[in-house]
Amino acid sequence: MMDIEFNDETIKVEDIIRKMKTELSKNNINEDIGNIKLPNHFDESDRHGSVTPELKIALEQLNRSWNNSIEYEISSHRRYIGPMIVLGKRVVRKFLRWYINPITHSQAEFNASVTRAMSAMVKQIELNEKSYSELRNEMKELVRTNEELVKQINKMYIKENR
Amino acid sequence: MIINQLLPAMSYGDAVSNSAINMQKYLRDSGHTANIYAEHIHPKLTHLVKPASKIPKNEAVIYHMAIGCDLAYEIPKFTSKRMLLYHNVTPDHFFRGYDDQSADLCVRARKELIYLKDYMDAAFADSSYNKSELDELGYRNTAVTPIIINFEDYDAPVHHQLMTRLQRSKKGTDLLFVGRIAPNKKQEDIIKTFYFYKKYFDKNARLFLVGSYTRMERYHWELKELARQLELTDVYITGHVPFNEILTYYKNADIFINMSEHEGFCVPLLEAMKFELPIISFKKSAVPETLGNGGLLVVEKDYKSIAALIKVVIDDQELKNRLLENQKQRLSYFSKKNTSEIFISKIQEILTLK
Known part of the structure; x- marks a missing residue:
């Protein structure tokens, strides 16, 4: 049973713990979820891959800010005439919606396309890196095999010429 | 006396920003001239806060630190009393993999905290926990000044x-x-x-x-x-x-x-x-x-x-x-009366120091 701290002499911590134990035993709780880790959205390779930190940060900022909402909270810091100013601003916003909405909608669509394209590019970079890595390993293997073959050919040559 | 506050950012509704506004009020109530300057200012606070580039460097300054910012390197240029108000910097490992930019700013902030130690006349902290970090780094004239909250x-x-x-x-x-x-x-x-x-x-x-x-x-x-x-x-x-x-x-x-x-x-x-x-x-x-x-x-x-x-x-x-x-x-x-009195008394102590 874990420790708790309660800085009050009128109530004993032992009593609280006793009540906790009673609650736990009443419900007979056997399961333990302490080892359940947070689900990781990204592989470790996402954190240590070929994409530079600057590119990752830029992508995060794009994902965060592509959708500019025009429905932001209207407020005023003025104490007495503030509510009237807020009402006035809301009226103006309502009357301008017909003009502003199509423009912001187009902008949001463009932003979304750019964000998707960037995400796809980053994904492609990572896939390319994976392919390069595989190719590099294959090449290493071929170089090693080649060296072995050269050694064997040299041995045979020496043997024949004795 | 003029006592200005300098912050990396004044955000709307943020505890640090609200506290800065309250501090300004109590400094003014105590007879000081007090302004707030910040590098980044929320649009709703432009009537209260001026750009950091405009801060006069020959007046006393309280620098709020919670995140890394180039403003820290301007502090030595101030020729009057320099005071730090430390709100703590989250260890960067919490943010790694989630927001690397913020993580890097936290690392920067820690370096800036070490850098500023030799330039501050006093260092205040919201809590003893924060103060202990300042003491460990060797800051002089440290004290706890709890956040002032408008309840x-x-x-x-x-x-x-x-x-x-x-x-x-x-x-x-x-x-x-x-x-x-x-x-x-x-x-x-x-x-x-x-x-x-x-x-x-x-x-x-x-x-x-x-x-x-x-x-x-x-x-x-x-x-x-x-x-x-x-x-x-x-x-x-x-x-x-x-x-x-x-x-x-x-x-x-x-x-x-x-x-x-x-x-x-x-x-x-x-x-x-x-x-x-x-x-x-x-x-x-x-x-x-x-x-x-x-x-x-x-x-x-x-x-x-x-x-x-x-x-x-x-x-x-x-x-x-x-x-x-x-x-x-x-x-x-943590009543406003108590925390503002603590703050003002600590400021007065530092101002009277030679």
Whole structure:
């Protein structure tokens, strides 16, 4: 049973713990979820891959800010005439919606396309890196095999010429 | 005397920014001329704050530090009294993989904190926890000046429709945590505790995690996935909400749960006290100091035991009343009158130093 701290002499911590134990035993709780880790959205390779930190940060900022909402909270810091100013601003916003909405909608669509394209590019970079890595390993293997073959050919040559 | 405040950013509704505004007020009430300057200014605060580039360097300055910023390297150029107000810097490892830019800023901030030590005439901190970091680095004339909070702001009206909705749908215990969705605040541990509470103690319970997840979208996704994996319903992650909705969630809730592993002060604990919510909190960093003798502290994250503790607190009226009484007493220490007096007296001490 874990420790708790309660800085009050009128109530004993032992009593609280006793009540906790009673609650736990009443419900007979056997399961333990302490080892359940947070689900990781990204592989470790996402954190240590070929994409530079600057590119990752830029992508995060794009994902965060592509959708500019025009429905932001209207407020005023003025104490007495503030509510009237807020009402006035809301009226103006309502009357301008017909003009502003199509423009912001187009902008949001463009932003979304750019964000998707960037995400796809980053994904492609990572896939390319994976392919390069595989190719590099294959090449290493071929170089090693080649060296072995050269050694064997040299041995045979020496043997024949004795 | 002119005493200016300099901040990397003045954000709207942020505890540090609100505290700066309050400090300005009390400095002016004490007869000083006081202005606030910042590198980044929220559009709603442009009438209160001036750009950092305009700050006069021949006047006294209080530099607020919570994140890395090039402004730190301007401090040696100030020719009058230089004071630091340290709000703590989150260790960067909490943000790595979630928001590397913020993580890098935290690393920078730590370096700047070391750099500034030789240039400050005094260094204030929101808590003894923060002060101890300054003392370890060798800062001179350190002192604790708790955050100044306008508690009367919390008496504002709630969001009526949201309140009606919450109350009409309420069938069990409503658990609450208010704070940015961020890895250091460990909302995943609150979710795991809630899992046991809902499954074994109160199937009608709900969990509200109120706070912005801007820049922490990945962590937000992970929390939602965790709730899905645990087959949990009734976990509500609200994102950024207006102030009156925050008040509504506080007024509706039955208990406040905190599992954070790094806090320089933790203003939401005081907010929970103000709204008379019993508090159960993990004992780490500045949390025990802020809670004082209020709240119940747990020293280990044994989720099922914490869930049982919640059940005990909810059911035991005598224990709950003692908790609330202690919290009320503790809250009085952080009254605006007391914290502003502490702040002004510390400032006066430094100004009289040669």
